[in-house]
Amino acid sequence: MQTKHKVVLLTILPLLLAMLALGGLLVHRSQSLTEQQSRLIEETLLATKQAELQHYTQLAMTAIGPLYASGRNDAEAKEQAKAILRGISYGEDGYFFVYDLAGNNLVHPRKPGLVGKNLWNLTDPHGRHVIRSLLTAARSGSGFQRYDWEKPSSHQMTEKLGYVVLLERWGWVLGTGVYIDDIERATAQLRSRASANVHDTLWGIAAVAAAAVLLVFAGGVVLNVSEHRVADAKLKALAQRLVNSQEQERARVSRELHDGISQLLVSVKFQFELAQHKLEAGEPALAEVEKGLAGLGEALSEVRRISHDLRPSVLDMLGLSAALTQLAAEFGQRTGIHVAFANTLDDACLEDRQAVALFRIAQEAFTNVERHAQAGRVTLELSRVQYGVRMAVVDDGRGFDVENVDRSQTRGIGLRNIRERVEHLGGLCQLTSQPGHTVLEVTLPVYGV
The missing domain is CATH 1.10.287 (Helix Hairpins)
Incomplete structure (x- = not known):
């Protein structure tokens, strides 16, 4: 094989292999990042819809609350409650339904023909027992269930996220649901856009590779093997052009990756x-x-x-105390701030929503301490009080003006989020601060404590 052919071959092959490896790495990284983003979007949207369903259900419970709280179990009270629930709707497809514990439908504003029918054995297209699963979720207290149901606005079977609560004295299961086809559309659009970006990038890499190969080949053709010096000079020039083309390609791919990470x-x-x-x-x-x-x-x-x-999985598996213990340990390890956790509370007295709220409030409080307090020590206290549960976060940081923070229109959302969580659960939130001693104290009502 002639020298010029060897030079061309030894130059083109590494370039092509580098381009192939770069393209394969780009595809792999893009797919991995897209899957992570898809899972994150799906989990975030589901969490948002779960919170939305709990809010709607709380509104319905508030509407019929006086009737249920009156202690009446007569048919007239139940009929009044049914009438109230039939008249409540939200959005285009939002409504409330009621079943008894035997699977008989008592309220269904969008399909009144189902009222009075026993739907115990009703299954969706995937073979899931819809009503049985909802009744089981209500009894267990988990509340959430996914199933397929006909969407009123489109009359198509669509996946739905339902949430139910048990009205034990009346033997009712009250619930509502939202259709989650928008989550699938959002993740599908994300994957489609990512695939299109990868496709365009690969075509760009291929074009640059083709141009580089043609450039190398053209340079190799003009080499004069008979004149060693000329050939050597051209080989050096060719090598330099290859380095330049590779650097240009790396810079272009670098810009593409920058837009997606x-x-x-x-x-x-x-x-x-x-x-x-x-x-x-x-x-x-x-x-x-x-x-x-x-x-x-x-x-x-x-x-x-x-x-x-x-x-946090530990919140579901081991309860609030274990979750706060882990949160405090991770915070101390990450920041170097000494954290003391004083806990005298029995987790059994808390509802799931209260445990979640207290955990989120502790998270937000720790974040504020880390960002703003310049503290050396933080104390987290969790205890029982009369008719409720108390959590306090105390730090020895520089402090701040509480009144100015509350009046500021540009303050962060952290304290506002804490107050909204507490107010939603009917609790109290107190914040005091001075240099060396800042206290965030939250009290939530818990019946039976």
């Missing part, structure tokens, strides 16, 4: 590019590589933190 990953990419430039210049680059690896670890920790914040 978070700031953490951008920072990591910059660290590795700096290491690459140092290596090309013959300089040591171990420090930059270590910073890049640390950034990757931070990105992975951030993904885990987001997943943990959505719904």
Whole structure:
């Protein structure tokens, strides 16, 4: 094989292999990131819809609350409650339904023909027993159930997220639901856009590769093997052009990746590019590589933190006390702030929504301490009080003016979120602060405590 052919071959093959490897890596990374984003979007939208359903159900319970709280069990009281529920609706497809514990429908504003019928054995297209599952969810207290149901606005079978509560004295299961086909559409659109971006990027890489190959081939053809010096000079020029084309391609792909990833990953990419430039210049680059690896670890920790914040599994499995213990330990480890947790509460006295609210409030309080307090010690207290439960977060930070924070129109949403959670559950929230001593105290009513 002639020298010029060897030069062309040895130049083109590494370039093509590099392009193929880069394209494969881009596809893999994009698919992985798209799946993570899809799961995060789905979990976030489901959590939002669950909170929405609980809010709607609470409104319905408030509407019929005087009748149920009166202690009446007569038919007239129940008929009045049914009439109230039939008259309540929200949105285009929102309504409330009622079943007794035997599976008989008592209220269904959108399908009055179902009233009085026993739907115990009703199944959806996937074979799921709809009414049985709802009754089971109501008895267990979990409340949420997914199933397929005919959407009133489209008359199509659509997946639905239902939420039910048990009115034990009347033997009723009251519920409502929202259709979640929009979640599937949102994730499908995300995947479609990601696929289109990857497709366009791959075509761009292919075009650059083709141009580079043609450039290399054209340069190899004009080499004069008979004249060693000329050939050597042209080989050097060719090698330089290849390096330039590769650098240009790396810069273009870098811009494409920048548009689709978070700031953490951008920072990591910059660290590795700096290491690459140092290596090309013959300089040591171990420090930059270590910073890049640390950034990757931070990105992975951030993904885990987001997943943990959505719904910590330990809260469901072991209860509020264990979840707060873990939260305090992680906060202390991450920030270096000493955290003391004083707990005298029995988790059994709390409802799920109260446990979740207290956990979220503690999260928000710790976040505020980390960002603003400049504290060295934080105390988390959880205890019983008369007719309720008390949680307090105390820090020895620099303090702030509570009145000015409350009057400010530009303040953050953290304190407002805490107050709204507490007010929604009928509790009290008190905040006092001075240099060296800031106290956030929350009290929630708990019957039987």
